[in-house]
Amino acid sequence: MRLAALSLVLLAQPALANKVYVSNEKGNDITVLDSETLEVIATFPAGNRPRGITISPDGKELYVCASDDDTVRVFETETYRETHTLPSGPDPELFVLHPSGNPLYIANEDDNLVTIVDVQSHRMLAEVPVGVEPEGMAISPDGAFVVNTSETTNMAHFIDTASSQIVANVLVDQRPRYAQFTADGKLLFVTAEIGGTVAVIDVATKEVIHKIGFEIPGVLPEAIQPVGLKITQDGSRIFVALGPANRVAVIDGATFEVTDYLLVGQRVWQLAFTPDERLLFTTNGNSNDVSVIDVAAMEVVRSVPVGQQPWGIVVAPD
Amino acid sequence: MRIIAALALWGLLAAAPAPAETLIRAAVLRVDVAGLPPISRLDLPPADLGLAGARLGTEDNATTGSFLGQTFETAEYVATPETAAATLEEALAGGAGFIVVLADDAATLALADAAGGRALVLNAGARGDGLRGKDCRANLVHVAPSHAMLADALAQFLAWKKWDEWFLILGSHPADADLAQAFRTSAAKFGAEIVEERVYEDTGGARRTDTGHVQVQKQMPVFTQGAEDHDILIAADEAGIFAEYLPYQTWEARPVAGSAGLVPRTWHPALEAWGATQFQNRFEAMAHRPMREEDYQAWLAVRIIGEAATRTGSGDPARLREHILSPEFEVAGFKGQKLTIRDWDHQLRQPILLTTGALTVSVSPQDAFLHQVSQLDTLGKDRPETECSFP
Numbered sequence: 001m002r003l004a005a006l007s008l009v010l011l012a013q014p015a016l017a018n019k020v021y022v023s024n025e026k027g028n029d030i031t032v033l034d035s036e037t038l039e040v041i042a043t044f045p046a047g048n049r050p051r052g053i054t055i056s057p058d059g060k061e062l063y064v065c066a067s068d069d070d071t072v073r074v075f076e077t078e079t080y081r082e083t084h085t086l087p088s089g090p091d092p093e094l095f096v097l098h099p100s101g102n103p104l105y106i107a108n109e110d111d112n113l114v115t116i117v118d119v120q121s122h123r124m125l126a127e128v129p130v131g132v133e134p135e136g137m138a139i140s141p142d143g144a145f146v147v148n149t150s151e152t153t154n155m156a157h158f159i160d161t162a163s164s165q166i167v168a169n170v171l172v173d174q175r176p177r178y179a180q181f182t183a184d185g186k187l188l189f190v191t192a193e194i195g196g197t198v199a200v201i202d203v204a205t206k207e208v209i210h211k212i213g214f215e216i217p218g219v220l221p222e223a224i225q226p227v228g229l230k231i232t233q234d235g236s237r238i239f240v241a242l243g244p245a246n247r248v249a250v251i252d253g254a255t256f257e258v259t260d261y262l263l264v265g266q267r268v269w270q271l272a273f274t275p276d277e278r279l280l281f282t283t284n285g286n287s288n289d290v291s292v293i294d295v296a297a298m299e300v301v302r303s304v305p306v307g308q309q310p311w312g313i314v315v316a317p318d
Numbered sequence: 319m320r321i322i323a324a325l326a327l328w329g330l331l332a333a334a335p336a337p338a339e340t341l342i343r344a345a346v347l348r349v350d351v352a353g354l355p356p357i358s359r360l361d362l363p364p365a366d367l368g369l370a371g372a373r374l375g376t377e378d379n380a381t382t383g384s385f386l387g388q389t390f391e392t393a394e395y396v397a398t399p400e401t402a403a404a405t406l407e408e409a410l411a412g413g414a415g416f417i418v419v420l421a422d423d424a425a426t427l428a429l430a431d432a433a434g435g436r437a438l439v440l441n442a443g444a445r446g447d448g449l450r451g452k453d454c455r456a457n458l459v460h461v462a463p464s465h466a467m468l469a470d471a472l473a474q475f476l477a478w479k480k481w482d483e484w485f486l487i488l489g490s491h492p493a494d495a496d497l498a499q500a501f502r503t504s505a506a507k508f509g510a511e512i513v514e515e516r517v518y519e520d521t522g523g524a525r526r527t528d529t530g531h532v533q534v535q536k537q538m539p540v541f542t543q544g545a546e547d548h549d550i551l552i553a554a555d556e557a558g559i560f561a562e563y564l565p566y567q568t569w570e571a572r573p574v575a576g577s578a579g580l581v582p583r584t585w586h587p588a589l590e591a592w593g594a595t596q597f598q599n600r601f602e603a604m605a606h607r608p609m610r611e612e613d614y615q616a617w618l619a620v621r622i623i624g625e626a627a628t629r630t631g632s633g634d635p636a637r638l639r640e641h642i643l644s645p646e647f648e649v650a651g652f653k654g655q656k657l658t659i660r661d662w663d664h665q666l667r668q669p670i671l672l673t674t675g676a677l678t679v680s681v682s683p684q685d686a687f688l689h690q691v692s693q694l695d696t697l698g699k700d701r702p703e704t705e706c707s708f709p
Contacts, residue, residue: 154382171629174648
C-alpha cells in the first residue's frame with residue numbers, strides 16, 4: 001500500500017513538463033499541450049485571428065496578437081483567464097518581448113508601424129514607422145536592437161531600442177517573414193518566404209554575409225517558402241520551417257550548409273523549442289496539427305491535432 | 319484629367335543616413351471605351367478602376383523608398399481612344415519614364431509604338447495573344463495575363479477533373495474570337511475535346527436593361543439545346559455580352575466556365591492565402607471598395623518599377639528597365655511564389671486564380687503539370703511556341 005502510493009507520487013511528477021501554447025488563426029483559440037505527454041490539456045478562446053504568441057520570462061503571462069481585434073490579449077497561464085489587453089496598434093501580427101520582460105515590440109501589419117508597449121503600465125511608449133507590411137520581430141540578446149522585417153519592402157529594419165529610431169535597413173530577398181539573433185548576438189538570420197532563402201546578417205556591419213538556399217528532390221522550388229526559424233543556444237544548428245514544402249530544414253550553424261530535411265505536417269510556419277532543446281514543435285496550418293521533432297534523433301516523433309489553422313507557438317519557460 | 323499622386327516621405331523620419339533624394343516618375347493611363355454597362359450592376363466600373371491600384375503601389379514604393387532616399391510619383395490620366403495619343407505625350411512631357419497602360423489590345427499597341435524608346439510601357443489591361451505574339455514590342459511588358467494563360471489555367475483544372483468534353487460558346491466580337499482560339503489551343507494542349515462550338519451573336523438585345531431575366535430564361539436553354547454530349551460549357555465572352563446569363567439557364571445540367579461560372583483571373587477580392595488578407599485590407603482602407611483585377615495589375619506594374627528601383631538603388635529609367643528585363647528580376651505579388659518576366663515575349667509569369675462569385679476554387683498551375691524551367695510556363699505561350707521576336 002505504502003509502496004504503491006510512493007510510486008504514484010513519483011509518476012505524478014514527470015521531470016520538466018512544460019506547457020506548449022499554440023495559436024489557432026482560424027479557430028480563434030489557443031491549444032495547450034503538455035510537453036511530456038504531448039497530450040492536449042486545454043483549449044481556451046483568444047479573440048479574433050490569434051497569430052503571434054509569446055510568454056513572459058517568469059512564465060506567468062501569455063501574450064497573444066488578436067490581429068482582427070487590433071489588440072494584444074494577455075492571459076494568466078495558471079488559469080487561462082484573460083486579465084487585460086494591451087494597446088497594440090492595428091492588426092498586430094508578430095511581436096517580441098525585451099529579454100527583461102518589458103517592453104513588448106509589436107509589428108502592425110496593416111499600418112507599416114512597430115508599436116512599443118509597456119506591459120506593466122499597459123501604455124504605448126512609441127510608434128516607429130517601418131516598411132510595408134511589417135511582420136518578423138527579433139531582439140538582440142543585449143536588448144540594444146529590435147529588428148523588424150517588412151514583407152513588401154523586403155528589408156530588415158534595425159531599430160535602436162534606446163532612441164526608438166531606425167539605424168539601419170538591410171535589403172533581403174522577397175517577403176521576409178521571420179528574424180532571430182544568435183545567442184551571442186553576432187548574427188541575425190532572416191527568412192524570405194517568396195525569395196526562398198535565409199539571409200545571414202552580420203550584426204556588427206549590418207551586411208548580408210551569406211544566403212542559404214534550399215533544394216528538395218521531388219518538391220517544386222516554388223513550394224519551398226522559409227517562414228519560422230529557430231537557432232539552438234550554442235548556435236550549432238538552425239531549424240527553418242519551409243511552409244508548403246511541408247519540411248523543416250536543418251542547417252549547420254558553422255558552415256550554413258543544409259544537413260537534413262524533416263518531413264512534418266502541411267504548411268509549416270512557426271517553431272518552438274522546449275527550454276532544454278530536446279524537442280522542437282512546429283505549427284502546421286493546413287493539416288491543423290503540431291509536429292514534434294526529437295532534436296537529438298533528428299526525427300519527427302509525433303503529430304498532435306490542435307485547432308483550426310495553427311499559426312504561432314510558444315513553450316513555457318522552466 | 320491629371321491628378322498627381324505625389325508621395326513625399328510623409329514624415330517618415332527614419333534616423334538612418336538619408337542618401338540624396340532620387341525621384342522616380344511614372345504615369346498610369348487608362349483608356350476608356352464607351353459601351354453598354356456590364357450585365358450585372360455588381361460589375362459596374364468604379365471611377366478609379368485601376369488607378370486606385372496604382373496609387374497603392376506608389377504608396378508602397380514610397381514607404382520602401384523612404385529608407386533608400388527614393389521618392390515616387392505616379393501621374394494619373396484617363397483618356398478615350400481619340401485622346402490617348404495626346405495624353406501619352408502629356409505624360410511623357412511630365413517626365414514619366416514608365417507608363418502603366420489600362421486599355422484594350424489595339425490602344426495598348428498604339429501607345430507602345432508611340433512611346434517608342436521614350437518609356438517602358440507596362441500593360442496592365444490587355445489580354446490578347448497577338449500582343450504577346452506577332453505584335454509584340456520590346457518596350458512593352460505584360461503584367462496582365464494573356465488569353466493563353468487564362469485558358470491554360472482553366473484547362474489544367476478541367477483536365478484534373480477529367481471534364482474533357484467542352485461545349486464552346488463564343489461571342490461575336492474580335493476579342494471573343496481571340497479568347498476562343500486560346501481555349502481551342504488549350505484543349506489540344508491538355509487533351510480536351512471541343513465537341514461543339516456556337517457563336518452567340520451580339521444583336522444588342524436581351525440585356526437586363528430591356529428584357530431582363532424573363533427573356534434570358536427562355537433564350538438560353540434554346541440557344542444551348544441539342545449540343546453534342548459535353549461535360550462543361552466554356553464561354554468566350556470578353557465583351558461581356560452573354561456569359562453571365564448562362565449558369566443555370568443551360569439546356570443540359572452542366573457547369574459553365576470561362577467568362578462566367580468558374581472564371582480564371584489574376585485577382586479576386588475574397589483571396590486570403592499568401593498574405594492576401596492584409597493586402598486586401600490595405601487596398602480597401604484606401605479605396606473604400608474591393609480590389610479588382612485591373613487594380614491588382616496596376617499595383618503590380620507600379621511595384622515592378624519600385625522593386626527595380628530598390629534592387630538597383632537607381633532612379634535612372636534605363637537602368638531600371640534593364641533590371642526589369644534581366645533574369646535577376648523577381649517580384650512578390652501575394653501569389654505564394656516569386657513572379658518573373660519571360661524574356662521571349664515580356665509576359666509576367668504568375669499563378670492564375672480560378673474563381674466563382676464568392677471564392678477562389680483553385681489556383682493553376684495544377685500540381686500535376688510539370689515543366690523543366692518554371693511550372694508557371696505551363697500557362698501560356700512557352701518559349702518554343704512563341705511568335706514573338708524582338709529586334
